[in-house]
Amino acid sequence: MVKEEIQTNNGVNVQYRRKRNKREMRHQLISFLLMIFLTLVAFFVVGYGDFSVWFVIPFILILASVQVGFQLYYFMHMSxxxxxxxxxxxxxxxxxxxxxxxxxxxxxxx
Amino acid sequence: MNSYAQKRGFLATLWDYLTTVDHKKIAILYLVAGGFFFVLGGIEALLIRVQLAVPNNDFMSADMFNQVMTMHGTTMIFLAAMPLLFALMNAVLPLQIGARDVAFPFINALGFWLFLFGGIFLNLSWFLGGAPDAGWTSYASLSLASEGKRIDFYTLGLQISGFGTLMAGINFIVTIINMRTTGMTYMRMPMFTWTTFVACSLILFAFPPLTISIFFLIFDRLFGAQFFNVDMGGNTIIWEHLFWIFGHPEVYILVLPAFGIFSEVISTFSRKRLFGYASMVFATVLIGFLGFMVWAHHMFTTGLGPIANAIFAVATMAIAVPTGIKIFNWLLTMWGGSIKLTTPMLYAVAFIPSFVIGGVTGIMNAASVADYQYHDTYFVVGHFHYVILGGVVFAVLAGLHFYWPKMFGTMLNETLGKITFWLFLIGFHLTFFVQHFLGLMGMPRRTFTFLEGQGLETGNYISSIGSVLMAVASVILVINIIITSVKNKKVGNDPWGDGRTLEWSISSPPPYYNFKQLPLVRSIDAYWHEKMEGRKEMPPAEPLGDIHMPNPSFIPFMISFGLFIAAFGAMYRPDYSWGLPVLIGGLVITFGSMLVRSLKDDLGTYIKKEELDDDKGVKA
Structure with missing residues (x-):
């Protein structure tokens, strides 16, 4: 079985690459959905909820830093x-x- | 065939240097420009010492003194020390890591021209209504009160040259990360490369605060902003913080490459591997890291409160630990080595006690309680001159003698070099040692004169005599350079005979493509390793092939020139109607040049393999 794996493209294992791309795509989709969700949460906290300023500002700052992490690691491949x-x-x-x-x-x- | 081998007229040579993107030629440009500003700053220093030689002197007015001492500090830090270090970095760093050029040759040239135009702009103030007069730190309360255009020359000039420095720094970081040859791992890099790497990282983090604070000051003075104006709700202390967030790392930006040069010199002329290489690297990185946590020790008397003062005092003292590691490593490198006291080695040996004095007075200043006594006295002046002259200037002079053959292919005269050294060393200690005591006796910093009978006469007189000795030493150095250039006696690859790193494995000066084949590095001190194995040259890491080289370009000059014009427009805009068009015109030149650069494809040229075969240049 192993020998039948396609070994073209300068020795790069195409099947492995395909698998990895698929996994990365899934990660990107999940983080994309999470980012949209976090953005909605941020809007909700500021616009609809009745929260004090002392909660809202640190909370949306934390959300923002989580978003930066997603952006750097899942979309810009820093990992x-x-x-x-x-x-x-x-x-x-x-x-x-x-x-x-x-x-x-x-x-x-x- | 090879353009560099032909004899050329003066204009052709000038055009060559105006458009060059070759790191070796840019090094020479930095050296000439930095040397010019060093002489200028030195003359200003002499004027200061003439004024202070005797009590109640009226050699110059207090106003003139303010201008001279401001320009002395600004010129020496921004326009002399940094460019001279950049000259040495440009000259040897790509050779040390086995690269054919820096990562961005175009940006390298741009960095130089920005620095030069900024420096010229700053010094034109002498002819256009007076030089900046608020001290090199240009504290906002002083600089906002300064009349006329003086401070605007400072802000706009430093802004332009600061852009250049930032670009040069980024360029070296990328070069060191990406351009190392096969086998040159991080832990095999020569110490000078390592210290340059850390110093350039500091530039990357320290110059943006300077850029921001200078922009604030420009807006305050020229465009009606109120960042520092207390009457309008601004805060003058913000300038001090932003300036020192830049200013303290700046000290390490200067002194770390100096440490690197001394590490190379000491290990070469002790003919031993650098003692504790790994701990040297660690100490360098640690100094760079701690350098950002200590800026407020320049402001202990501003009224930060006891807790902030204590934190910054302790952080400052912590820097003594990695610095101490370095000092002991240098001593232990020399210990048991077979030492050759050449001119560079003399500077290196003299540097150690001189710098330790500067370090010890630094610790005294760091004790925040005692600092209330030292603050703004000549004690501080003595301290930082010991650090900067005893560290940076000694290193530049050592590096100049050490790398002169690699830059120009000739050896500076050793006898004259040693005379320069002794005069400079004696003059240096005469000038600045006594200033500590003047400070303790109460002589304030930046004072333009003093009265008789205060006990300050003798000390100041000795100090002035010392400065003359340093001036004589500098003149002898210039004579040495002229004699050497006239004789023009060429030397071989490794003129000191004990070269350890890659730059000594190729001809002096190297061919414009540096390495015919990139070398294979198999150990720390790669060239020394091959010599010990009985080889005369480095093993190649690649087969002989075409070499890709960048094309020369005039665009860096034009981009910088545009900003130079724009700065005049910005400065005179509040007073004259032609200011705004000039400002816009200058920016059009700058951005137009950038546009040309972006739209016009410039793919560089190839040196053909056959051409390399004909060349008598070096292998590997």
């Missing part, structure tokens, strides 16, 4: 091999930006 350097720089920048914002809201504006 794939060869993306270590961009990931390192993205997380370093997030850290620097976080420290900066933290300093601005704690020791400048208060």
């Amino acid at each position: 794939n091999k060869g993306h270590e350097a961009p990931a390192l720089f993205i997380y370093s920048a997030v850290l620097v930006a976080f420290v900066t914002i933290l300093a601005f809201i704690t020791i400048i504006w208060i």
